[in-house]
Amino acid sequence: MEPSDEVLCERVAGGEEAAFDLLVERYQQRAFRLAWSILRHSEDARDLSQEAFIRLWEAAGSFRGRSRFSTWFYRLLVNLCLDHRRKHRWWHEVFGREERAGNDVPSALEQQPALSVDPVEGLGRERALARVWDAAARLSPQQRTVLVLHVQEELSMSEVADVMGCAEATARVHLHRALIALRATLGKEKA
Amino acid sequence: MTRHPDDALSAYAAGLLADDERASVERHLADCAACRAAVADFRLLLDRLAATAPTPPEISWPRYRAELRARREARADAAPGMRAWTGSRARWLRPVPLAASTAVVASCAILLYVAVGARPPADLASMEADGLASRIEMIDNYHVVEQLDLLEDLDVIRNLDRLAPTREG
Numbered sequence: 001m002e003p004s005d006e007v008l009c010e011r012v013a014g015g016e017e018a019a020f021d022l023l024v025e026r027y028q029q030r031a032f033r034l035a036w037s038i039l040r041h042s043e044d045a046r047d048l049s050q051e052a053f054i055r056l057w058e059a060a061g062s063f064r065g066r067s068r069f070s071t072w073f074y075r076l077l078v079n080l081c082l083d084h085r086r087k088h089r090w091w092h093e094v095f096g097r098e099e100r101a102g103n104d105v106p107s108a109l110e111q112q113p114a115l116s117v118d119p120v121e122g123l124g125r126e127r128a129l130a131r132v133w134d135a136a137a138r139l140s141p142q143q144r145t146v147l148v149l150h151v152q153e154e155l156s157m158s159e160v161a162d163v164m165g166c167a168e169a170t171a172r173v174h175l176h177r178a179l180i181a182l183r184a185t186l187g188k189e190k191a
Numbered sequence: 192m193t194r195h196p197d198d199a200l201s202a203y204a205a206g207l208l209a210d211d212e213r214a215s216v217e218r219h220l221a222d223c224a225a226c227r228a229a230v231a232d233f234r235l236l237l238d239r240l241a242a243t244a245p246t247p248p249e250i251s252w253p254r255y256r257a258e259l260r261a262r263r264e265a266r267a268d269a270a271p272g273m274r275a276w277t278g279s280r281a282r283w284l285r286p287v288p289l290a291a292s293t294a295v296v297a298s299c300a301i302l303l304y305v306a307v308g309a310r311p312p313a314d315l316a317s318m319e320a321d322g323l324a325s326r327i328e329m330i331d332n333y334h335v336v337e338q339l340d341l342l343e344d345l346d347v348i349r350n351l352d353r354l355a356p357t358r359e360g
Contacts, residue, residue: 024256024259028255037247042247046258050258054263129239132240133245150205175201
C-alpha cells in the first residue's frame, strides 16, 4: 500500500530523500498548474512551484498534521505566488502582464454594471462564456486564487480559507466578488 | 417581497449555504425573477469555469525534477546569507530585467564618467606630480638598483631609502 502524503511528509522531515522524491512526483503537476493558474506565466510558475518543494524539504518538520498535507503544501505555494504578485506588481503594470490591485478595492471588472435581465441569452453569451477564464485572469489575485482553488482544484471553501490563511467568510466574499465581476462581463459581451 | 439577498445568491448557486439560509433564499427566489436570473447566471458561470479550466503549457517533468534537485543542492550548499541569491533562478538575468539592469549600470557609468571628467586638469597634473615625488628616492638610489642582477632582491628595493646614507657615507 502506498504511504499517505502525511506519512511521506513525516519522512521528509527526517531527511528521507526518497520520500521527498515521491511527494514531488505526486504533486509536481498540481503545483505547477496551480501556480500557473494564479500567475499565468509558465516560467514564474515553474520557478515558484520548485521553490515550494524546496520549502517543503526545508520545513517539513513544521507540518503538524492539523490539516491535510495538500492544504498545508498549497498554502505554502499560494503564499509564494501571491507574494510574488505583490512584489512584482509594478513590473506587471508597466509591462502589461495581468496584474490587479488589492482585493479590498473593487476592480474595474466589478464596477461594470450587471444586466438586470438575463445576460446569458443572445449571440454574445457563448462568446463571453468561452472566454470566461480570460476574464478571470483580470480579477484580483485573491479572487482568482479562490476561484482556482474552489472551481478548478475542487477544494471546499473551508479548505480554500485554510490555504488562503483567511476566514471562510472572507474566502466566500472573494468568490462572490469574482462571480459578480464575471457576470458583469457576460452582460458587457451581450451588449 | 423580501429584500434581495444579493450577497447570498452566489453562495447559494455554489451550494455553500447552510440549511436555514438556503431555505430563506429559496423563499425569496420563488417571488423574484431577477434573483432567479442571477442564480442561473452564477450556476452557468461555475459550470463553465469548471468545464473549461485552462491547462498550463506542457513541460518536461524529468527536467523539472532535475532542476529542482540542482536548486535544492545549491541551496543546501549555500550559506544562509546567500540564499536570497540562489533561491530562485536569477530573475534579473531574464531579458527584460537584464535590459533594465544594463540601463541602470550604463547610467551610473555615464554619471561617474561625467563626474570624474568634470575635474579640472590641474588635479590630474597634481596627482602625477605626487607620484613622481614619491619615486625621487628610487631615482636617487638608481645605482643600487642598477647593480642588482635580476631584481630578485625585493627587500633591497623596498629599503632603498635606508641604503642612501650608506652610499653617501
